[in-house]
Amino acid sequence: xxxxxxxxxxxxxxxxxxxxxxxxxxxxxxxxxxxxxxxxxxxxxxxxxxxxxxxxxxxxxxxxxxxxxxxxxxxxxxxxxxxxxxxxxxxxxxxxxxxxxxxxxxxxxxxxxxxxxxxxxxxxxxxxxxxxxxxxxxxxxxxxxxxxxxxxxxxxxxxxxxxxxxxxxxxxxxxxxxxxxxxxxxxxxxxxxxxxxxxxxxxxxxxxxxxxxxxxxxxxxxxxxxxxxxxxxxxxxxxxxxxxxxxxxxxxxxxxxxxxxxxxxxxxxxxxxxxxxxxxxxxxxxxxxxxxxxxxxxxxxxxxxxxxxxxxxxxxxxxxxxxxxxxxxxxxxxxxxxxxxxxxxxxxxxxxxxxxxxxxxxxxxxxxxxxxxxxxxxxxxxxxxxxxxxxxxxxxxxxxxxxxxxxxxxxxxxxxxxxxxxxxxxxxxxxxxxxxxxxx
Amino acid sequence: xxxxxxxxxxxxxxxxxxxxxxxxxxxxxxxxxxxxxxxxxxxxxxxxxxxxxxxxxxxxxxxxxxxxxxxxxxxxxxxxxxxxxxxxxxxxxxxxxxxxxxxxxxxxxxxxxxxxxxxxxxxxxxxxxxxxxxxxxxxxxxxxxxxxxxxxxxxxxxxxxxxxxxxxxxxxxxxxxxxxxxxxxxxxxxxxxxxxxxxxxxxxxxxxxxxxxxxxxxxxxxxxxxxxxxxxxxxxxxxxxxxxxxxxxxxxxxxxxxxxxxxxxxxxxxxxxxxxxxxxxxxxxxxxxxxxxxxxxxxxxxxx
Numbered sequence: 030x031x032x033x034x035x036x037x038x039x040x041x042x043x044x045x046x047x048x049x050x051x052x053x054x055x056x057x058x059x060x061x062x063x064x065x066x067x068x069x070x071x072x073x074x075x076x077x078x079x080x081x082x083x084x085x086x087x088x089x090x091x092x093x094x095x096x097x098x099x100x101x102x103x104x105x106x107x108x109x110x111x112x113x114x115x116x117x118x119x120x121x122x123x124x125x126x127x128x129x130x131x132x133x134x135x136x137x138x139x140x141x142x143x144x145x146x147x148x149x150x151x152x153x154x155x156x157x158x159x160x161x162x163x164x165x166x167x168x169x170x171x172x173x174x175x176x177x178x179x180x181x182x183x184x185x186x187x188x189x190x191x192x193x194x195x196x197x198x199x200x201x202x203x204x205x206x207x208x209x210x211x212x213x214x215x216x217x218x219x220x221x222x223x224x225x226x227x228x229x230x231x232x233x234x235x236x237x238x239x240x241x242x243x244x245x246x247x248x249x250x251x252x253x254x255x256x257x258x259x260x261x262x263x264x265x266x267x268x269x270x271x272x273x274x275x276x277x278x279x280x281x282x283x284x285x286x287x288x289x290x291x292x293x294x295x296x297x298x299x300x301x302x303x304x305x306x307x308x309x310x311x312x313x314x315x316x317x318x319x320x321x322x323x324x325x326x327x328x329x330x331x332x333x334x335x336x337x338x339x340x341x342x343x344x345x346x347x348x349x350x351x352x353x354x355x356x357x358x359x360x361x362x363x364x365x366x367x368x369x370x371x372x373x374x375x376x377x378x379x380x381x382x383x384x385x386x387x388x389x390x391x392x393x394x395x396x397x398x399x400x401x402x403x404x405x406x407x408x409x410x411x412x413x414x415x416x417x418x419x420x421x422x423x424x425x426x427x428x429x430x431x432x433x434x435x436x437x438x439x440x441x442x443x444x445x446x447x448x449x450x451x452x453x454x455x456x457x458x459x460x461x462x463x464x465x466x467x468x469x
Numbered sequence: 470x471x472x473x474x475x476x477x478x479x480x481x482x483x484x485x486x487x488x489x490x491x492x493x494x495x496x497x498x499x500x501x502x503x504x505x506x507x508x509x510x511x512x513x514x515x516x517x518x519x520x521x522x523x524x525x526x527x528x529x530x531x532x533x534x535x536x537x538x539x540x541x542x543x544x545x546x547x548x549x550x551x552x553x554x555x556x557x558x559x560x561x562x563x564x565x566x567x568x569x570x571x572x573x574x575x576x577x578x579x580x581x582x583x584x585x586x587x588x589x590x591x592x593x594x595x596x597x598x599x600x601x602x603x604x605x606x607x608x609x610x611x612x613x614x615x616x617x618x619x620x621x622x623x624x625x626x627x628x629x630x631x632x633x634x635x636x637x638x639x640x641x642x643x644x645x646x647x648x649x650x651x652x653x654x655x656x657x658x659x660x661x662x663x664x665x666x667x668x669x670x671x672x673x674x675x676x677x678x679x680x681x682x683x684x685x686x687x688x689x690x691x692x693x694x695x696x697x698x699x700x701x702x703x704x705x706x707x708x709x710x711x712x713x714x715x716x717x718x719x720x721x722x723x724x725x726x727x728x729x730x731x732x733x734x735x736x737x738x739x740x741x742x743x744x745x746x747x748x749x750x751x752x753x754x755x756x757x758x759x760x761x762x763x764x765x766x767x768x769x770x771x772x773x
Contacts, residue, residue: 034569172493239554243552243553244548244550244551244552245551247551249569251541251544251546252566252569252570253541255568283533465483
């Protein structure tokens, strides 16, 4: 089978490239770094700078001892006036001086923080909230209300659990859902499938153009049929894509396992979230934990193997459809810049699907969502947005069937264009010309 | 016996007729020249033989049988516009192309190494194509064209891009291939190589066959009865006999007179000249293929 030989070449030349290895191994690491580094860095940034000492010059006399020391800052209350303190800041004795001017009739509403170096946002917001709390406290006391009652009243929180009622095999099943999580997962999958289709589709495009500009095409075409050549290339590159995905999944799981073992906690995801929550006060950590527990419940309720399989099927279907169109149009071009006039009109449906993505994720069962997930040109992206929420099997089946059928028709048409296009040189081809080739 | 026969082949692209009722017969184990100016339809004809394009009407017979898809394995084709994958290693690529011609991987490897030794390019086996010079790439392409020992080999401008030393090497290879039993179809503008290599030729212009036949027959057919002679006159000068068109006459400084003359009756001319002095040389000037080619093509285009 000659198509087997072609697939083998297309696959091996790409997989053996250094850039393939680099992208395959770096992407998960980069991704993990993007997820966890910011919170880790933010936690440590203050420690890196060293503890700051702030002198408080309180002319109102309301705030003495009201500022809480933290890991990063400490407050002292010297009996000096603002001019002397400013001079001490200049000399570097204190890192900053907080000046609260006296007010005659009302409570203070403003303050100034002098320093030689920029003050971190965490510090200024810490000072502000401490001041607000103090003044609130004073005001409540003045009105004869016990501040503790207000505090406990304000601490009320409501958790609203959305539960979807579903019927599986005639049995009522209730599924907890957590809209935001499913939405993020859907958007992530949709973007991934969108980029994957373009990434590997454009590889098909480049491959076709390469054979044309190298002029190896005529050597090849006397040994194999144009259809075999085109399909060999498309399938070979599809296998490259699948290899990349499989390696990514394996690597991500590997990194996950290693990181979990290193952290010594059962779950890195919750650990990462907790770390960023630590900036806020202790009460909220338990709240954060509850949210995480709920997310974990939802995560467990989501059928990941179904998502994985539908992702792979829609990637293959969508890629094959778009790759066939890319192969046909690039066969009409002499170089890569010429392909641009064809790329945009072809990829417009996918871009539309991405534009509609938030609308679809917000209302996964609306008319728009269902239609876009049926139309084969948009279904790979649209269906990925809907899948995390759960889609009836018949809809997935129908949409996949339409996708496969369209792919077959388009491959047949693409082969006709390709056959003529690859032997055309030097002419700038128009859409009209391409449609004419269908009849040759 | 004819190995390749093309019978009444026509092909149009839209309203443009590229080939108009072309028939040729290529005898087995011969070299057949396909001549014609640019855009005459040579490449289309070659593509039809290679089954890259289908003729609108007419038939191509190979060894007496209509072309079948499997015939690509007994045809070797070196296109005019030829190239290789630049990033791929030479040996690997040659094996790949041989495999596409239906060869088994091991066999292809063995035979290719033999050819690489023959052409003195063994050390290039593991180099990337982009590191090779143009001439070197052409050698690789030639090898790839003939590696599967095709019975019919089609060369489209095989000598373009070669230096004279390698042109010679290639000519000898082509003759050797023919002697080993291959039938060769040869498309070119290079008339010198046509006279040297081809047994038969066809001249095609604007999709129409202008001329076909054996190279020696065609030369005879288009001869202009021109003769060149050198005479040492017996006394002073010579008196040219009447009734012959003298094209040129000059003295070479050694006392010999060179005459180019057109005559319908060369025997009478020689008899008369013998009276005038000593005949040193006498030659018939046959037209070169180049002259015939230009003559016919310009006449052809002024007619239409």
